[in-house]
Amino acid sequence: MKVGIVGAGSMTFIASIVRDLALTKSLHGITLNLMDVNPQRLERSYLLAKKYFSEMNVSIKVEKTTDMRECIKDASFILNLAFAIGYTNLGIMIETGEKHGYYRGIDATVWNMVNPYVTLTAYKQYVVASNIAEIMEDLAPDAWLIQISNPVLEISTLLHRLHPKLKIVGYCHGAEGGTKLLTTKLLRLNFNEVEWQAAGLNHVIFLTKLKYKGEESYHLIDEWLEKKAERFWRTYVPAPWQETLSRAAADMYRLYGLYPIGDTARSGTWKYHRNLETKQYWYGPLGGVDSEIGWALRLLLNQQNEERLNKAAFDSNVKVTEVFPPKRSGEHIIDFIDSVVNGTERRIVLNIPNEFNVISMLPTDIFVEVPVYVSGENLRPEPLESMPKIMYSRVFYPRIEVLEWSLEAFIAGRKDLLVDALIRDPRTKTNKQAEEVVDAILSLPFNQDMKQHYK
């Protein structure tokens, strides 16, 4: 059994995947094929995995390649970690947007303030993912594609529309992480006794059920908000990705009726994001992970992460299992593979097509994020608690529009549709400004491919 990872040089998930593989005995004996276009990053991940399995005495064969076809051929699972634009060039795109009056770049928009997760400018992400899907149809038509790099919602939906026969799931750790943060950090509950459900769209998910020790406990949030919230917000400095704890999250809950979970709280309307001052009011001193402060901090964290990976992989004096001790990561990518391969049923929050009307008021041809029971090839979404109707018109539909605007422009290759989307942006003061920022982004030296695509 072969697992292929496209974009394996990526920093974010590779160590977790390797650790979890090492700790999942039922998957030992497989082949792990790592692919990246960047040979140096590829080598790092390759050595990391080799060293890890060797130190742990685990029989997993590790291969590396810069050829996507070789990675995908005959694989049973393909993980897409590729972030084709990269942080440096994405930073330049955000700056280009800001020069034309688009604070945090043109991809920051209603219910998609998670700005490094490109949507209007997701061109390279769509191209890479489309390549993967085409090769899969050819060389691994029965494999599962696990889409991990962002934008998960757009990429999964795009691929499913273009390649309806492929088996695709999107994975994001935000739902579980956010719920854990809310229930342990704010409500001081023991997470082992928490029964929860979160659902929606990737990065736009809400807590639909909260039970504690078997009892309905949503009211604990209300009590916390009433009695403790103001004091908490006055003194606590939320770290990046802790936006579930923010004033913004509470405000969304009051407005729409369910508590936003994980990356959801990073998003919302421009109410929370007009400028740094606004962001700081709603998200604390950093202004949230998507502010200019948050961005700088992320670059720093990326660098530290990179140094750690380099040391673990390239320094022969360092034991990789000391840098990344063999503990389960808390991610469920390897869990998913194990449940499919070995039939052990697990409940995992996944992005799956809404074809069976999992969320009945949403279109069937998009991906929704919901708890899913995985056992063998059978994915059984958990029946959902109902959501207030108001969430559709004010949250889900606006987010789906952003998705459609992006995919329509990409599929048609129409620049005027990119501009039409920006025309609707509150930061656009003149029609010319919208045209000019699109031209400026298309004219960046690393966007020549994108410029040729959007006529």
Place this chain on the structure above:
Amino acid sequence: MKVGIVGAGSMTFIASIVRDLALTKSLHGITLNLMDVNPQRLERSYLLAKKYFSEMNVSIKVEKTTDMRECIKDASFILNLAFAIGYTNLGIMIETGEKHGYYRGIDATVWNMVNPYVTLTAYKQYVVASNIAEIMEDLAPDAWLIQISNPVLEISTLLHRLHPKLKIVGYCHGAEGGTKLLTTKLLRLNFNEVEWQAAGLNHVIFLTKLKYKGEESYHLIDEWLEKKAERFWRTYVPAPWQETLSRAAADMYRLYGLYPIGDTARSGTWKYHRNLETKQYWYGPLGGVDSEIGWALRLLLNQQNEERLNKAAFDSNVKVTEVFPPKRSGEHIIDFIDSVVNGTERRIVLNIPNEFNVISMLPTDIFVEVPVYVSGENLRPEPLESMPKIMYSRVFYPRIEVLEWSLEAFIAGRKDLLVDALIRDPRTKTNKQAEEVVDAILSLPFNQDMKQHYK
């Protein structure tokens, strides 16, 4: 058989209704009950109708009342013409919005630039219409309600959701009028040989079919655009409500793939509406009927219309049939009643619930505007030509969101939901501005009822 008209003092449709009734022999013998809260305007419409039927020697009994229950009791048809806010106070509301930075008032928004047709501030319209529906359930449960005053989309949908058993249709003359203008004025076709279909939402409808002398003729629009449009726009001054002929209409056609009809061309995104200069580029010297120039012109036209009605009604030396010669108005309100009562089948563009998936990609619980075959109690929507998918995400869904935002805030009586809608408005620069404009509008002396409602 009784026909009741609520808001019968309204100027816009009363003369057409009276003329068409006089000319529809199959309806002679009925009773027409006119109701208005303004006794003077009521008296005018009453005298106008009495004089008209007398001069034409038509046996229609005319009654008048200021009591809505009396008007509705035992009626077979109720026409709602009421425009409860009135032009003067609506003008003050628009000005109040402009003082806070909302050009053309807070109700001007994406796909609803038709600004006198209040949506966020439609409070009084919703109250009047709800009263009518409640009384109908009580005193005329089998009657048809023909909703004519705006916003037709919001009011029809609201009433249908609250009173699902009532028979409701919405009526607007824009589809036929706009198609006629396009095909005769621009394409120079003989309208009798034009076969057409337009569909969508009220004020957001598009030409889905154009045949001439039996042949597919959409390409005539493309040819006109290519060869004659620029010259036409350079010299022609579109009159109010001629926006189908505008540069904006052509631009929407190029972007979305179908030609916008009637009031649709008044709407669109902020691209066409940022300020007077922008409006003048897209709509000609007046800047369209929804600009400040268009508004002033409308007030003048209203006054002329009023003087004409006053003369016809109150001046005993004037024959009303000379002021309003007995020719069919071109409206289809009386046609609809005749087709229902007498079974004569007619094809009329109407707003009906989307319950039978007339437009399958739109929600079922809203009203759609489509050609309908009316014969007796049976309303049979015409099967529709397909529309480009792009129109949903960029046109219909954004318009439906405006509807939901308005109805949700009204039904819940929540001021914060009015503000949440404005937060998404491109004219909102600060969160405080949105709160302040809502407070300012609620504090207007004539909006005390609205202030009490939105907590």
